[in-house]
Amino acid sequence: MKMKKILGGLLLLCGAQWVYAGGYITITDKPYYVDTLEHKVVGPGAVYTSLYIPDMPVYAYILKLDMQNPYNKIETFLANDSIPGTELVTRACERLTYEGHKAYCGINGDFFNVTDHKEFPLGAPRGGSIRDGEIQREPRDAWWGFATIDADNIPVFDHMEFEGTVNAGDAGVYKFQHVNIPRADCDACDLTFFNRYAGERTRQDENFSEMYGVERTEVYLKLAAGEKWKVNSPVQCIVGRRLENKGGNPIAADECVLSGTSEKSRAFLRNLTEGQEISIHMGIRCVNFGTYPEIEQMIGGNTALMYDGVLTERNTTESYNAVPYPRTAVGASKDKRWVYLLVADGKTSTSRGLTTTEVCDILKHWGAADAIGLDGGGSSEIIVNNKVANRPSDGKERAVGNGWLVVDLSQESPEIERLRFLDYKFELPRHGIIKPVVMGYNRYDRLLEENLEEVTFSCSPELGHIDDAGNFVVSGTASSGILTAHYGDLEVAQEVTVKEAADLAIRLDSVLLDARTAYPIEVQTTLEGNKVLIDHNALNWVVADENVCKIEKGILTAVANGTSTVVGTMNDFQGSLKVNVEIPQAGSLPAIDFTDPLLKLTSNLKGISMSGNDRLNINYTYATTRSPYFQLTKKINLYSLPKALKIVFNPHELPLNKIVLDLLPNNQSYAVIKEFSDIKANEDNEIYLPVSDIVTDPNDMAIWPLQFNSLKFTLNASGHSVGTEYTFELKEFTLIYDDQGVGLMPDEAGSNEMKIWNGTDGVYLYLAMDEGVPVIYEIYSIAGRKLRMGNLGICQTGEFKLNDGGLERGMYLLKVYKGTETAVFKCMKR
Template identity: 45%
Template sequence: MKKYFFSMIALMAWMYPGTVMADTGEVWVMPCTEILDNYQDFPAKESNLVVLGKGETEHVQLVLSTIPKENISFTSSSAPAGIDISYRVVREIDTFDDALVPFDSQVEAAEGTTVVWLTFETDRNCSVGTYDYSVQVKSLKNNVKVNFKIRVADYEIPLTPSIPSEFSIDLDNMPDGGSDRQKELWTEFLLSRRIDPYYSVIVDRGAWRWENCFSPWSWDDPRSQALLQDPRFCRFALPCMLEDEAFLRMCSDMKEKGVFDRCYFYIWDEPKKEAHYAQIAEESSHLLSLEPGSKMLVPVSSYLIDGDHKWNYDYTFDFLTQYVKILPVAAEEYKGENAKAEEFRKMIEPQSEWWTYVCCYPKGDQPNFLLELTPFHHRAIMWRVWKEQETGFLYWGVNRYQLNPFAFDRSLDAVGDGALVFPGSLFGIEEQPVASVRLEQWKEGQEDYELLKIVEKKIGREKTERILSQVYRTPTDFTKSSEEIESFRNSLIQIIENYDPSTQIMIRGELHEVDTLNAYVPGPGCEYAYIRIDDLPVEAHVLKLDLQNPYSQVKTFLGNDVIDGLERVSSACDRYTTAGSDAYAGINGDFFNISGHNEYPLGAPRGGCASEGVIQREPRSMAWAFAAIDYDNKPILNNMEFGGSVVSLKSPIASYSFNDVNIPRTDCYSCDMTFYNEFAGGYTRMDENADIGDKLKTEVFFKLSDGQSWGINSPKTCIVTRIIRDTQGHNALEPGESALSGIDAAKAFLDNLTVGQKLKINMSIKTADGEAPLIKEMVGGNSLLMKNGVIMDCNFNDSYNNVLYPRTGIGCSSDGRWLYLIAIDGRQSHSRGVYSDEMCDILRALGASDVIGLDGGGSTGMVVNHAVVNKPSDGQERAVTNGWLLRTTAPADDKIARLSFNYWNKAQIEAREIPLSVLGYNQYDVLVDSELSPVSLSCTPGLGHIEGETLLLDGPEKSGTVTAKYERLTVSRYLNFGDPSGIESIAEVNVPFKFYRNPGTNLFYIEASGDGGTRMSYGLYATSGGCIRQGEADIIGSYCFDFSDLTPGVYLLRICMGNDCHTIKLIIG
């Protein structure tokens, strides 16, 4: 109806010229992945933007209001250098508007609407930039100039596709009887569309056996040999029905040319019967006996339909993977579910390559080439391939149709299946095949695939999946909006062109600029950064600890060392700081009982915690996530649960299990025994969570055997010191005592114990992976938010996580070396807070692979060098149940050995006024003085001048060096106004290396920040100024200074890397 109405308007416009619309009113410019019926939503603009990279193709559809049979002429400006622009008109073929027929400058209108495709294609030497292009469209009723801005973006689609797309050409159904000229044209045509052609000849129609080859000529024909060198080929199909001698000769030739590992033998198609499997085994075994490296390819569309193993895909792939190394699976078998596709991947990989294909199925809502589907279905085919992680795509035919006269195959009610390229002779064109609209829309998806691969290398798969989710989520849930596709492509291109991890961060698939407001080293092996993401806005504080550094450790604090105690993090830092150890930083930890929870005692942690191997409260359920550190200083972030047991070592041997530590819970069958230790508050407790009526308890008190200390997952021997029977509880614990308290069956067990007897007690904690780590420190959280870099579903289906909130979190790197503590401000004008997945994105940008979420809101708090650095949403620091502290373990030493400048942020540099302060560190990198004085300051004269302790950048130069000197130590920093200020500047701006001593030796190690090698020069000086040793070295990983030969004394080591020089005081023992 719409098309008819459009035709009537066009006819009226022709008959009555006064009714013709404005210049662009008769022309619409649509994306190529758009339904024609929606043309009115895309009026031509003053300038129509086309964006593509080098080696890429983009199409737009010009929809014209025309009079049937009129001539339309196109006069264009010159195409920009390196950009080819061609025109094709959409023509009907077998009742479908599906053929894209090329023309030069004039074409005949078909109906009241005529659709012309403009194809823009860049070569690989095209210069990045924006170019103007215009086309004048003239007809009886139109004289319209359509303008384009062609932006060639700064990326390149790889010449060799990153994934094989294998499409068959039926050699017996080619035009002109399959002449050499047509073979050349069709081969070039498919290669130009990022497709590996394979030519097929039917051998046994009853068994549907085909012989397939990458070339339409014999494999050893010179023309075939030339194709082997064509870099556009990704994989090569080789014929497998050859005599043994010819087969061996062919394989040898492929090896000599270096392409054999990219070759495959399409040995059978869609086996379904045991007889097929037997023949596959027989033929594959023979070929493998001739050439063990042969790769068989067998598409699979079904499990066996006969025999003892029918309907069993496990058997199918157990059998086939013995012989077949490439297994394309029909996409229909995934039932439209991502999880189902994953099941197939696990059955096939890593024994074989997992590919996929479509044919007459799937139909309906899933991506396919069928004519009944929309352009979005055609483009989404390769989105699906990327999402499901198949490593190849197979399609059974591009010319499976009837010729003379032409007709699509309608036998399976899947019109368009196997028919993507048409003979040019059908449209009066002899010298080139004609593409279907569907094929070009598929190619757009293939180039999307390449963009996804490029982005994946930059930001990782999980983040890239989130960008893809803008247009594709499952095989039945993908976009039907070309605007969303444009936004999706723009997101990918923006990342490819602009993503810089030093100044940007990816959050929920969008790039955000990051400004570092402060950064310095607060303690040994630790880096602190205060960052702002202005456009959200969000402000976050991050501590990054090197768990391999011997002079810092993680310590769990429990509020005032009692199970229901509440304490500020700053107070805990002060309380745990002693003359020999500084608790220099900390964050809040677990959620805790409040009146609204109806769980007691108030203030007690809701998850669990431990310190020095002593459980303060048990991990009460596997539903809770925890962060732990073991005795090897390795982090464990996982869901965990507790199980305790006591064994009476007196005959008769008996045992009993318990699940509660320091808080009795008698509200369940297995909660009749509670373990108490020094964190209980000095006494056993009454049950506040259930009414036990007049039930009495037995409480057994005991101490560890001599020389033992409590440990997790490490059974301990204890000796009973006293027993109180038939008590209501609330009995005092003596120093060093622990206790077990029980009612009901647990009471009966305890009643059988006697003073002086030995018990074996095991405090067991297991992870969701079934591991039992030797945990030293532990704090609880609500959820494991990210595992192995993958955002977990709980970020979106948990109401606490899926809301903007101030947040605290803990993360660790995949290798277990780095620990990340983060506090994010929220519910304030300067920082809106974050969703939990956004917190994961921030931590992942810093290097974390696993993350758990802790208590947030008003509890969120971070202390660094005994000062609260975040802005609590309550307006003041809140007392919390527990948390983690960072403590120094280095020997006491107040001597300054290294200097560092304070951080200079972007705002200070832009204001041309930088406050200067100098931090002084000892030889262990403990911060001794954050405002070192007296210090002499100087700078490059052309940079500006220093007034007091402020650098004024008022000189003519935009770069230079600032130097501070304290006693015999100096530090210099090179300043360039153009330097970025981003999250990676945490280490790079303040200390470009890590320097530490091997305890008890005169071996010193330096590690450079960043990837790759770093060139270093150094000089070792006596305090009198004389140079003792100097040299240069490349730091790859770490470099060792061996000063074992030096006589004891004080020395100065000057290290320079690029423009940064640092002088370090060494005390040689």
């Protein structure tokens, strides 16, 4: 028998105190309940935790990094490797990933220049930035706090000062204060050092107009053989060419430049000779420690928040720090082994943000002794496995000036050799049901699969069982037990703690079904503040009308259009669910009836009109109008469960700028707005919008029904000619369904054997056949409700008028049975 590898589910990296679901943390001397949402290994020496503190409320995210792991590295990124400009952290991860160097996590860093600061260049970090020992911007002022990593991979956090020195031997020594951004507001501002991060060229002083465009002397340097850039040690360089002009000179990737603007600095540079060896010393001093670390990585921030577990006064003396706000901060443990990257969401009703005092208390709980506060607000973002993990206050990721990336230095190893459950802890109610997620890692702890397929599970019958869908069901009588995941020869086991279920509830009050959907009824209980599903098969179910729907083992399916109720009971619990069944009679149906008198056209265009039958025409003669538009409005629940919406239109000569679709999922209080602007004139344009692009989770039955609110068309005023008549043609606004097995796609044109047309006195059907066959037809509403049925008997080739008496004017579906053939048509009752 082959021995199987057993991989424990414990996180060995968790060397400090951890918060689990139902645990508490002390913040500003008050205990707060903490709900741990995620807690998992995300890479070599990297553990990620997301948590929610409901009584604040705030969402926070912490990445704990083992600086002693040989495959784990923190690196600074400067936006696009250039002082001016900004870059998304996710883009920086992508740009700086290559073989043996996978950038997979990161945070935003320093504050950066924006227009309101009136400092240039825009996007430049305002404090300082160093990558691999090469200064991108010097730590410009001791007022700023800096987070750094030295050459021994040890975090060093402090306020810092910079002084650069050029030692040219007999030609003298000269000091400088600035790297890549020249300034004219200090005694030693007449010499600036530029390198490849300056933005391709040497820069003029953009912040002092009197210095812009002045003559300067610029001397090019290259590293001497075997040298590399480093901090607090002299670096030998070879002097190259000298230029005398107003600057703006190109810099190659392997070059740097000394640029002098005063007579004194220019005279010093003119004394340097091509081929001469000189030394450059980039000196950085820790203000509070008086030390000179060999810094490899640096980002700047607002201030040092905490030294050796003691909070600094700037947590309370500065208004920026003393109010709840979206935050980014970094922490380090007392022994310097662990670095913590923290982000907190803010500016929303569900997450107010944190003060820096609260940031420190959270970091202390995790094991940090030192902390630096970084840029916050809309810039606060944390990337985990190349995705934005937090909820930025702007609603999307913001491009920033610099930041820190977490880099996996391990070699490529595609084989899965370690397993872990995504849920770090299983506390489940009796009759609870979950689909466990197992993650797959390689030998270095690089996460290869976030949801590993082909995993099977096992447990003792005293604990529960694995159902046919692979779900783990707590169906036994034991109060605890072991759940094991199997993947090939690998296994991972984790303890399950069982608690008694209470306060059962059916999640939805009503559900909408079609013929293809099987809905396992979601029954929930609350466990330590969290909603947990109960096995739907554990309840006894009764259906009020089995002609509408049926239920088997707690799974609900549709039978026919209509409404019913199902009732579930277990012990003392009884709950009910309203069931609405809408089965489309075709693969696609109109979303709205173009002839519906309740369909409203609103516009700021004078004399605009609308006419509809099988398509909708909108006409107007243009008169000067500011921001012209027209809009179709009718709040209506779209029929059944479409997988997509399709809109076909021809604007002809009309100068259409944008189409705005307004929809409301049933489980939201706010509309989803979709805009479309790539529009071509004088031809049919098609918009295909999958439901998966409208809602976050298209499999959540709570989204149905989907409500249509409006369709707005904005126009370009400048593209119109006054007095010209314009026509817009909406040819199709259709709901696309999966095959329901009950009909065909509507075919307006028909075939040579079967056609329909709309006469002035009704709908006609043409049939062509070699011999007489029985013909039956059915007329349906657009919503799929059968309205009429007719039997034409045995028919030969000919025309037949259908009985549509009593039907109101509008669009209908006609289903025709000709012998063994079936066809579905759209038809218009005039």
